Amino acid sequence: MNGSLVGRATELSRLVRVLEAAAAGTAGVALVGGDAGIGKTRLTTELVAEARERGFRVLVGQCAELGDTLPYLPLADALRGAEPAVAAAAAAHPLLGQLLPGTETAPQAGLTQQRLFGSLLGLLNEVQPVLFVIEDLHWADRSTRDLLVFLSRMVQTERVCVAGTYRTDDIHRRHPLRSVLAELKRLPTVTSVELGPLGTGEMSDYVSTLGSVAARDLGLIITRADGNPFYAEELFAALAEGDDLPDGLASLLMSRVEVLSEPGQRVLRAAAVAGRRVEDELLREVSGLPLPEFEEAVREIVSRGLLRVHGQGYAFRHALLQEAVYNDLLPGERTRLHAAFARLLTSPAELAHHHLAGHDLAGALAASAEAGRQAERLGAPAEAHNHYDRALGLWDRVDRAEELAGETRETIAFRSAVAAADSGDNHRAVTALRALPQTSEVSERLAYYLAEIDHLDAAVVAAEHAVATASDQVSLARALATHARALMWTPRHAEVEELAHRALDTARRAGAKDAETSAQLILALYTELHHGLTKAHDLVRLVTTERTGDLAMDLRARFHHARIHYDQGLMAQAAEVADAGIRLAYETGLNWSTYGTELRFLRFLIHYASGDWDQAEAVASGFAARVGTIPEATLSSFALFIEVGRGSPAVESRLEWLSPFRHDQFIAYMFRGLAAEHALWKGDPATALDHVRAALGALVAGDAASIRIAAVGLWALAELGTTDGADDLLATARHAAESGIVGERVQMGPEGQAWALRAEAEWHRVHGRSDPELWRQVAGAFSFFPYEEARARWRLAEALLASGDRTAAEAEWSRADATATRLRAEPLRRALADLARRARFGGGGTDGLLTAREQEVLGLVAEGLTNKEIAGRLFIAQKTVSVHVSNILAKLDVSTRTQAAAIARRDGLIP
Incomplete structure (x- = not known):
């Protein structure tokens, strides 16, 4: 590699910005694409150097052209080449430790992939700041692609930068990476960098860094290289060695191979069959050369820059060179070399690859079955499924298949189906299980997966x-x-x-x-x-008093234990159990599994409901607003609780991103319900009512969630000053409170009961009857939920004012205002401030708002008298009455006499 980077300053600066953001605590992902030889690895090498200068730990792993044969190959590669401190930290995580050299793979309890992902996230947290580079993603196995998606979506505030490279010329329309790239590039945390050909001037500068070259040859190289630095290097090397320049890159590459001695070519051909990298001892055995002759051949190859020393072995300087040599092999030669590697390798996945390429079907079947079992233990269900399916595909073509596989065909097929489900493909699992003899075990799994897809x-x-x-x-x-x-x-x-x-x-x-x-x-x-x-x-x-050995079940139990505490209104107990469950999830690497995630959602709600809003906001800051999937949208929707409650400017953007996912029932409930509250706080009850009707249309009749939505709808009707639809909303709330989806009476917890009471109180408010006692019951029912209690006391204060009990009203207002201030619940604080201004709480009583004469005038306005009639009643000029009425309207911040009378009665400004 030459010492300077030419023509890529703009691209490098974009990558460095991602690195700088990671250093500051905003994790990011950079995807570097370009044709083969265009300079992707050179660019990321510069990024690695920059990262090391900034104090980053660096992990670099490379995918290999073995398809889905070796799961997590780049992760294993990165850990094996990591600095000692990182390797030691990885070894402390059992699942990551399995990827290190010399570690025996032990059977694992379920959810192994989620545990592996969680363990890696834990490791990155421990060693941050860290740069993790994954090269050649176009060859990535399914589990590595899943890992890339996981990291892209889940690293948020960690000081972590992930960089991946891929060949754009290899990403055909049906390539499995294509959809992954499309998904990731929509994320705000992902920066996409596409490398195009270098310009003529840049190519001239680049070739000049390779060495001295005549003007005619320089022009020839620039013309032939077509902006590709690797191609330019190969042309330069060929000219330097006095060769003619053949047509085509493959011919050019092979022209450099053909100048090697016969032993050198023999060793290079064997290396090409091994793949991009190969261990020294393995290469020597397969080449069949005596040690002195082998070493001389390798020295020749390395000196010509075709292979470079890598660890305890060798690596091709570029993947294109390995491909060219491999494709140049004769069919029989290729088969014999694959068979030679198969005789020496011990990795089942590699064995399966070489046996199949060497046409040893029996060996391929045996190795595929074992590779499937190993992939299961490593937490790579997609690869396990592929290995098992390959074994099944060979079954009828091989004698003694059951003996070779070590299990019956039905067992292998069952394992394959379960692995498909574990990788998220329940439909494929169902299809596979239905094709098997229906034993109890098969039928039980079939029933489980059918229930998962709602059949x-x-x-x-x-x-x-x-x-x-x-x-x-x-x-x-x-x-x-x-x-x-x-x-x-x-x-x-x-x-x-x-x-x-x-x-x-x-x-x-x-x-x-x-x-x-x-x-x-x-x-x-x-x-x-x-x-x-x-x-x-x-x-x-x-x-939850003991562990079952099934981690998924243990987390599920702790989630429900904490949830039931929450539903009982026992927030302290709910927090204690949830925290224990979250610790268990983290310790076992399952913090991003289904119930690991659910426990953290629940913990957010506990913070929110118990009034620990700063902590809730800190948790919600990790719920990305820009979402692309339903699980992401679900997570994001939780943040609306705190953002709407605090009147955050982020609400509008989050609602916009969530809008496309409103077809999902749960998201519709969260999105619509909180969008309705947001609209009400902004003074737009008509929009709020539209959201309420849409939310109720998405929910199943009798769903307890309908109670809250109906109560918010009644709030909107009260603001609109209409009773139209109020009875229907109250009926919806009552039905949900009295019956469940299963069609029988369901006993609700305290929160559900409190919302049912609020719906009743709001219905009375719609009809102009503000009942202090009913609102007092609502406030008492929400005693475990400070925010909702404060909102109820706001309405209680209004009701008490309307009934004439000013002293009690100010006491309730004061309690509500203290809570709203502590929570920094700005919309509620503004509503309470408006009430205080109108009622003149803390300002010396009614006289502070209206004069005695204005109160007299307002009382007569409320009786419906005209200015002329009021003037006659009070023995004053009609013009004076007009001035008083104008002052009253201004002080009450209303535009009509009717509104003034309504506010005066509600707030106790007149008898």
């Missing part, structure tokens, strides 16, 4: 078959638990309780801890819906 009727049928065909108590326990789960949201939900109890008893007798926990959680959910939160809490508490 509940088919899930129930499969679960019933699993129960009927169970051959042992463990299988029966799991089948019963899945059957109960499948029935939960169907018209047969009444059967769930008995089934769950039966599953629980069976699991305990069989010692099947996972099935026991699953049954207990299903029973708790059923109990919560039908018998109340207290009984459900007792059931869940038992599950």
Whole structure:
């Protein structure tokens, strides 16, 4: 590599800006694309040097042209080449430690991929600031692509920079990286850098850095290189060696290979079969040369710049050179070399690759089956699925297939289906499982995945078959638990309780801890819906007292335990359990698994509900506003609670980004409900009512979420001064409070009960009846929720003013204002300030707002008298009455006599 970077100052400065942002605490991703040889690696090498100067730890890993054969190859490559401190930190994470040399791979409990991702995120946090470079993403395996997406979306405030390179000329229309790049480039944290050809002047400067060259040859190189630095280097080398310049890059590259001695060519051909990199000892064995002759051949190759020393082996200076040499091999030569590597390798994934390329189908089947099992243990379900499918594809072409695979065809197919589901493809898993003999184990998994994709009727049928065909108590326990789960949201939900109890008893007798926990959680959910939160809490508490060995189940149990505390209004207890669950998720690398994420969502809500708004805002700052998927939109929507409550200017942007995802039921509830509140705070009740109607249209009749939405709708109607639709909204709230989706009465927790009370109070307000006692009940019901309690006391103060109890009204106002001030709930503070201004709280009573004469005039205005009639009643001039009325309208900040009378009655300014 020459010492200076030519013609890439603009591109490098963009990459350095990403690095600078990461150093300041805003993580980022840079994707560098360009044709082969255009200078991607040279550019990232400069970035690496810049990062080291700035004190960054650097990890560099490279993908290989083995497709999905070797999962997480660049991550393993990066960790193996990491500095000792980083390698030691990685070894402390068991799943990352498996990727280090000399580490035995042990079986892992489920959710291995999520645990691996979480472990890597933990490592990056520990060693930050860090630059992680992944080269040649066009060759990345599925799990590495998933890892890139994970890091791009999840690193937010960490001092982490991720950089990836890829060949644009290899990204054809159906290339698996193409959709990933399209998805990532929409993210605000991702910077895309495309390298084009160098210009004529830049190419001239670049070639001059390679050495002295005659003017005629310089012009020839620039013309032939077409702006590609690597091509220019090869042309320069060929001219320097006195060769003619052949047509085409492949011919040019091979012309440099052909000048090697016969042993040198032999060694280089073997290296090309190994791939981009190869260990010294392995290359010597495959070449078949005596050690002195081998070393002389390697020295020749390295001196000509075709291979470079890399660790304990060698690497091709450029992937194009490896491809050219490989493609030049004769078919038989290629087969024999692959077979030679297969005899010496121990990695199942590499063995499978070389056996297949060497036409050893039996070896390929055996290695593929073992590679699938290894990928499972490494947490690479997509690769496991591919390996198993390859073994299945070879099954009928190989004798003694079962003996070679070490398992039956049905077992391999079952493993393949489960791996497909674990990689997120439940539909493929369902298809594969349906093709298998329906044993209890197969039917149970089929039922589970069918329930996941909401095919509940088919899930129930499969679960019933699993129960009927169970051959042992463990299988029966799991089948019963899945059957109960499948029935939960169907018209047969009444059967769930008995089934769950039966599953629980069976699991305990069989010692099947996972099935026991699953049954207990299903029973708790059923109990919560039908018998109340207290009984459900007792059931869940038992599950969280010990670990089951199934981490997903343990986290699920802790989530529901914390959630039930939250639903009971027991915020301190909910926080304690949620924190314990989050610690467990972090310790096991599952902080980004489904329930690891759900626990953090819940923790945000606990902060929000208990009045710890600064902490809630800090958590919400990690919920990216610019979203591209439903899970991201779901996460983002939670931030609206705190942003709307504090009147943040970020609300409008977040709502705009969430808008395309309003078809999702949960997002519709969050988006519409909080957009309605935002519109109300801005004084736009008509828009708020539109959001309320859209939200209720998206929710299932009887959904408890309807209560809050209906209450907000009634607030909007009160502001609009109309009763049209109020009865329907109250009926919606009452129906949801009295019945659930399952069609039976559901016992709500304190928050649901409080919102139901608020809906009743808002309905009375719509009809002009501000009942202090009802609003007092609402405030008391929200006693565990400071913000909502303060909003209720705001309305209570208004109701007390309207009833003439000014002293009590000011006391309630003061309590609400203190809470709003502490929370920095600006919209509520403004509403309370407006009430204080109109009621003259703290300003010496009513006389501070209206004079005695103005109060007399206002009282007569409220009776409906004209100016002339008021003048006659008070024995003053009609013009004087007009002045008083004008002053009253200005002080009350209204434009009509009717509005003035309404505010005066509401705020107690007149008897």
